[in-house]
Amino acid sequence: MYLVRYVLxxxxxxxxxxxxxxxxxxxxSLLNQKSILLNVGTQGVGAEFAYGVLPELALRGGFNFIxxxxxxxxxxxxxxxxxxxxxxxxxxxxLADYVPLKKTxxxxxxxxxxxxxxxxGDIRIIPSDDYKYGDLVLTDDQIGYVDLTVNWKGLAPYxxxxxxxxxxxxxxxxxxxxxTYYLNKPKADITGTGLLEGNSSQTPQxxxxxxxxxxxxxxxxxxSYKL
Amino acid sequence: xxxxxxxxxxxIILTVTACTKPTENIKIVVDTDVIKYTALINVxxxxxxxxxxxxxxxxxxxxxxxxxxxxxxxxxxxxxxxIVTIGLHPTIAPTADQPIGVAVEINAPGYNKETRQVxxxxxxxxxxxxxQLTKIGSTTPPVVTPPPPVFNNVALTFTGRCPNRAxxxxxxxxxxxxxxxxxxxxxxxxxxxxxxxxSTNLLEQNATYDFQIVYGGDTYKxxxxxxxxNYNLTIDMPAACNx
Numbered sequence: 001m002y003l004v005r006y007v008l009x010x011x012x013x014x015x016x017x018x019x020x021x022x023x024x025x026x027x028x029s030l031l032n033q034k035s036i037l038l039n040v041g042t043q044g045v046g047a048e049f050a051y052g053v054l055p056e057l058a059l060r061g062g063f064n065f066i067x068x069x070x071x072x073x074x075x076x077x078x079x080x081x082x083x084x085x086x087x088x089x090x091x092x093x094x095l096a097d098y099v100p101l102k103k104t105x106x107x108x109x110x111x112x113x114x115x116x117x118x119x120x121g122d123i124r125i126i127p128s129d130d131y132k133y134g135d136l137v138l139t140d141d142q143i144g145y146v147d148l149t150v151n152w153k154g155l156a157p158y159x160x161x162x163x164x165x166x167x168x169x170x171x172x173x174x175x176x177x178x179x180t181y182y183l184n185k186p187k188a189d190i191t192g193t194g195l196l197e198g199n200s201s202q203t204p205q206x207x208x209x210x211x212x213x214x215x216x217x218x219x220x221x222x223x224s225y226k227l
Numbered sequence: 228x229x230x231x232x233x234x235x236x237x238x239i240i241l242t243v244t245a246c247t248k249p250t251e252n253i254k255i256v257v258d259t260d261v262i263k264y265t266a267l268i269n270v271x272x273x274x275x276x277x278x279x280x281x282x283x284x285x286x287x288x289x290x291x292x293x294x295x296x297x298x299x300x301x302x303x304x305x306x307x308x309x310i311v312t313i314g315l316h317p318t319i320a321p322t323a324d325q326p327i328g329v330a331v332e333i334n335a336p337g338y339n340k341e342t343r344q345v346x347x348x349x350x351x352x353x354x355x356x357x358x359q360l361t362k363i364g365s366t367t368p369p370v371v372t373p374p375p376p377v378f379n380n381v382a383l384t385f386t387g388r389c390p391n392r393a394x395x396x397x398x399x400x401x402x403x404x405x406x407x408x409x410x411x412x413x414x415x416x417x418x419x420x421x422x423x424x425x426s427t428n429l430l431e432q433n434a435t436y437d438f439q440i441v442y443g444g445d446t447y448k449x450x451x452x453x454x455x456x457n458y459n460l461t462i463d464m465p466a467a468c469n470x
Binding site: 133142148199202208209 | 252
């Protein structure tokens, strides 16, 4: 439903702006221009191919991936533990760059979709104290660990803005994207081992807590080479 | 962690408008089945079936005695309501060829000393040892408690509550006793609760029962009327909350 709303808002706006843009003969046309872009940002690193399909509209297709790992970023109050976090996001996307105002061609509206082949976050929580059970000192294996997993795999719409020209005036330029993906409804899961095996019972609560975590903000620098 | 990584994480992990903390209302669930081979020792007054007197003592002896712990992992072994669960150190297990035995000696003032051999076998991780005390000089034979009547199956799920740790929840593995709340009879053995779950056919519909467990030298009880086939019961277990 949100996709329909998104398209209904974006398309009339693009059409109305197209008319104005075409009336300005001094504006540089995007038509038939081509470039390749390498990018780095919050969705990791990636590459794109951009092509101007209309004087004020270009399409970008590409992929991004981000393998991310960090330790001790996650704490549970009252429970001394270490945590290992990993996040893997791999997507292929297609975006439309539209220049709404010919006087400010450095500003673009961007919309599109990505398919996230992988969009998964894992956190492993491992008790860090030497835990005693009565007079028994427990081994790491006996205590076990807890894994929290969230998966957003699937299709996600994108909406944002971009700054600086898609196609370099000469050979190179740097431009920026600022926007957000609206990810699939996440599937959350908790599993445990050892004495923590029973934590799978907390999955419904975790699913409920995480259900609104669907916005993946994008802040990205693109290095563009004109073909 | 570097600032860049922190920022990257904050952005990746999604973020923006979600207000609920991912760990909100999530509890750490801890099992108590550390000791795998256990034996419930149930000491009663043979004359009336009531629990052994409060000053009854228990001594474990034999070559394996050093490897015997109370169910909560404590080395100190004492009776509570005439009941204690003992077990083998978690790294020690009997084999088919080599069961592990200990002697259990019960002493109570005014009663004859009782000794039983408790043998831990590879094929049975739980066992119940009933010991009836007889008064010194008494010739009255011990009472024989008839087996409880059988009804339809009822599933009980117990959750151990930690009074001082709202973030912790216990999944107890422990022997359960029961009796009708309005009865003066002694508690009877219901069964072994495995990681919080027990299924039994000893509970009558529309009757109210007291359930009792003994853990860490303390007795805990909870009451529930039975008029369904599934129940979730919460029972205080502070002795299990030192995790």
